[in-house]
Amino acid sequence: MMTRLAAALVLAPGFAAAAEIELPTRIDRVTVYPDGAVVTRLGKAELLQGASQIVLRGLPATIDPASIRVEGKGSAGFSVGAVDVRLAPGEARPVLDAVIEGKLKTLREEKETLAGQIAAIEAKRATIERFGQTGPDKLGPDGKALPVADWPAVFEAIGTALVKVHEELRGVRARAAEVEGEIAALERAKPQPGRPGAPKRDVAIAVEAPGPVAAEFTVSYRVGGASWTPQYEARLTTAAAGGKPGLELVRRAELRQSTGEDWSEVALTLSTTRSAGGTRVPELTPVQVMFFEPPVLYEARPTARAQAPMAAARAKAEADAQAEASQRAAAAPAPVAAEVQTATVEAGAYQASFQVPGRATIPQDGSSKTVLLSQAKADPALTARIVPELEERAYLEASFVHEEAAPLLPGPVALHRDGTYIGRGRIGLVAPGDRVELGFGADDKLKVTRAPVRRRENEPNWLGQSRTDLREFRTVVKSLHAQSVKVTVTERIPYSENSAITVESLPAQTTPPTEKQVGDKRGVSAWTFDLAPGAEKEIKLAYRIKWPGDREVTYVPQPGPGPQPLPRSLN
DSSP: OHHHHHHHHHHSTTTSOOEEEEOOEEEEEEEEETTEEEEEEEEEEEEOSEEEEEEEEEEETTOOGGGOEEEEEESSOOEEEEEEEEEOOGGGSOHHHHHHHHHHHHHHHHHHHHHHHHHHHHHHHHHHHHHHHHOGGGSSGGGOOOOGGGHHHHHHHHHHHHHHHHHHHHHHHHHHHHHHHHHHHHHHHSOOTTSTTSOEEEEEEEEEESSOEEEEEEEEEEESSEEEEEEEEEEEETTOGGGOOEEEEEEEEEEEEOSSSOEEEEEEEEEOOOTTSOSSOOOOOOOOOOOOOOOOGGGHHHHHHHHHHHHHHHHHHHHHHHHHHHHHHHTOOOOOOOOOOBOEEEEOSSOEEEEEEEEEEEOSSSOEEEEEEEEEEEOOEEEEEEOTTTOSOEEEEEEEEOOSSSOBOSEEEEEEETTEEEEEEEEOOBOTTOEEEEEEEEETTEEEEEEEEEEEEOOOOSTTOEEEEEEEEEEEEEEOOSSOEEEEEEEEOOOOSSTTSEEEEOGGGSOOOSEESGGGOTTEEEEEEEEOTTOEEEEEEEEEEEEETTOOOOOOOOOOSSOOOOOOOOO
């Protein structure tokens, strides 16, 4: 009775050993993020009655086990259970890799043998040289002098021995160099991570069916080694149809992947979300302020011993962080031009995605592929901006409102003005509805001159007298354009945070500015005006600085956002 019951339990579906069923899959679609990708595979399998395991073989080693999602449907109901990620069996290692390892082993053994031969030959040479240094007066029997008649033969023997050992040493060293070169070449030929032959992973999915089922599976997972970066092209037309300027902004994406699997004829989506970043705001910890207490010398040693494990833990954490940063840096994309495709935009509440129509093929060799994401036109506002203190030249700037649904991610922009390539700039993070400002090179039809009109600096004659420095400048902007242009001139005067140093603007000698504290920068003012064809505009600036006569002052430029100009005197 008990024997029959035991046999029945063993043969029951729930207690039988789970059978493994191979699940052939193909990559159907890929969503690429700036710092990774989510791959979706489709596959079909015939499920057996009872418990079994569906196995996907040969997935990349960089797969994130926590990201695996499995969905299934079939001709009848069935359940999906645990998902297990494991290393692929050793037979997955290519034969070529084994051959290379065999050759490397042989060459390394020969390298060791050659090293021993070199050491022996060098020892032989040293012995011969010591023998030659002994001198003929001690080479005779019992350490006595050698007969003079035998000296030529001894010299000849020593010379011959040195030549022979030198030639022998040179030959062995030449072979050792050849072996080193062969080892280096084979090391370069070995499969690298992310390439065919790299370690793989198998994914086993537990399923259970009441009977045979024809099932279809959708498996998605996140992998590293993939990225996309934005690339922009701005084409400005200063005199478009109707006499108004026009601007076209082209947004492209440069993709690159070295995940370990080829993406062949896949549906491609690009997302602005960073999948590997943090998910919560960082948390602040309390900070205590206290009086500084100098350390006690006799407590230094036991404290150091007590803190040694913590220091080791911190060192390991820093090393791990550096290794991870190096891996991310190695996966940074290299700009290589490729084919172009058109994409459509889907904007959500927190992110945007670009659906690339059709199917795309992106090999896993790290080469790049470029796709066209969007192409938008805007009505720009043109302004000639001048900073005469730094450069007596005007630069054309075009500003427009970003009206697309998807934000502009930071990236380089190629600038074209009236069909001519001007140079490269950069676009920062721009949200929909924000204004974008791009520079389009020098405006050579605006002539700018700036000159000091007056400078008066007094020297104190008695104790307690203040020193003053009065400066006055004149800037003239003349237009050579055939149409009216908008011009903005930016100037600055020093400011002081010391009550002993006073800076005052001289209104009588200064043209009233249209804007003060430009960009919330202290002392920076701007004059904006329309300049008619052939007309010129004069901007005057005057200020006075006072400080105690027994002190000296200096002018220190304060840093701001973006690249900073070289320091320049205020004259």
